[in-house]
Amino acid sequence: MSDEVRDIALELRRHLAWQESDGTRQILKEPGALKAPPVQAQKTAPVQAQKAAPVQMQRAESAPKVAEPGVLIPGATLDEVRTELGDCKRCKLCNGRTQIVFGSGNPRAELVFVGEGPGEEEDKQGIPFVGAAGQLLTKMIEAMKFSRDTVYICNVVKCRPPGNRNPEPEEIQSCEPFLRAQLRVIKPKVIVALGKFAAQTLLREDTTITRLRGQWRSYEGIDLMPTFHPAYLLRSPEEKKKAWMDLQEVMKRLGK
Ligand code: URA
Numbered sequence: 116m117s118d119e120v121r122d123i124a125l126e127l128r129r130h131l132a133w134q135e136s137d138g139t140r141q142i143l144k145e146p147g148a149l150k151a152p153p154v155q156a157q158k159t160a161p162v163q164a165q166k167a168a169p170v171q172m173q174r175a176e177s178a179p180k181v182a183e184p185g186v187l188i189p190g191a192t193l194d195e196v197r198t199e200l201g202d203c204k205r206c207k208l209c210n211g212r213t214q215i216v217f218g219s220g221n222p223r224a225e226l227v228f229v230g231e232g233p234g235e236e237e238d239k240q241g242i243p244f245v246g247a248a249g250q251l252l253t254k255m256i257e258a259m260k261f262s263r264d265t266v267y268i269c270n271v272v273k274c275r276p277p278g279n280r281n282p283e284p285e286e287i288q289s290c291e292p293f294l295r296a297q298l299r300v301i302k303p304k305v306i307v308a309l310g311k312f313a314a315q316t317l318l319r320e321d322t323t324i325t326r327l328r329g330q331w332r333s334y335e336g337i338d339l340m341p342t343f344h345p346a347y348l349l350r351s352p353e354e355k356k357k358a359w360m361d362l363q364e365v366m367k368r369l370g371k
Pocket residue numbers: 230231232233234237242243244245246248249270346
């Protein structure tokens with residue numbers, strides 16, 4: 116064995132020991148997330164049909180329970196969730212990405228925006244919502260008297276779907292535990308779900324975004340407002356008024 120391979124093996128062993136031997140260091144225990152999911156031919160199944168089990172906030176036992184769908188320890192940080200995500204190869208989106216787009220903004224934000232998945236520009240820059248839809252989102256955030264630095268922005272899937280196609284159910288299922296972990300760590304007062312994929316994934320239902328938007332919902336005890344995705348608003352500017360009404364509700368709830 117070369118020195119280099121030995122060093123890598125040693126480092127890997129240390130990392131696994133760090134993760135598994137000590138319950139206080141275990142960030143996520145997510146069988147579906149830690150392994151490549153089985154390939155399923157369900158491309159047309161509704162998002163909700165591929166639900167991932169909830170990430171649970173609890174102290175992991177020293178012997179890891181692999182049956183647990185997800186365990187996030189109290190006090191975990193976003194950096195730790197990012198470390199757990201690693202150089203993710205849990206779904207096929209890894210093949211086409213330039214880089215993972217984890218999220219950006221304030222880790223203690225009271226307001227989190229969740230989109231669908233990175234586009235071309237996001238994939239290049241490694242930052243969510245920096246393309247055309249992102250510029251509109253930035254304007255929406257500023258119209259709400261926030262800034263991109265004071266809120267947190269992330270997506271349901273962290274890698275760009277090729278050609279900006281919709282994320283597939285198994286891709287959402289692989290990434291979802293990390294979104295849930297991000298939200299558990301940040302604990303915002305309000306989540307704005309941008310578009311169908313964010314709303315349906317977080318709420319675990321397949322109601323259309325047209326029906327969901329504008330109605331307060333609860334996500335693990337956090338107020339959640341579904342609204343239209345900025346990319347849809349670019350295509351249908353006449354709907355901006357409704358999205359603005361939704362965002363005004365959010366402002367009210369946050370005392371703005
Ligand atoms: N659309 C999204 O849903 N997310 C991004 O980051 C960019 C565009």
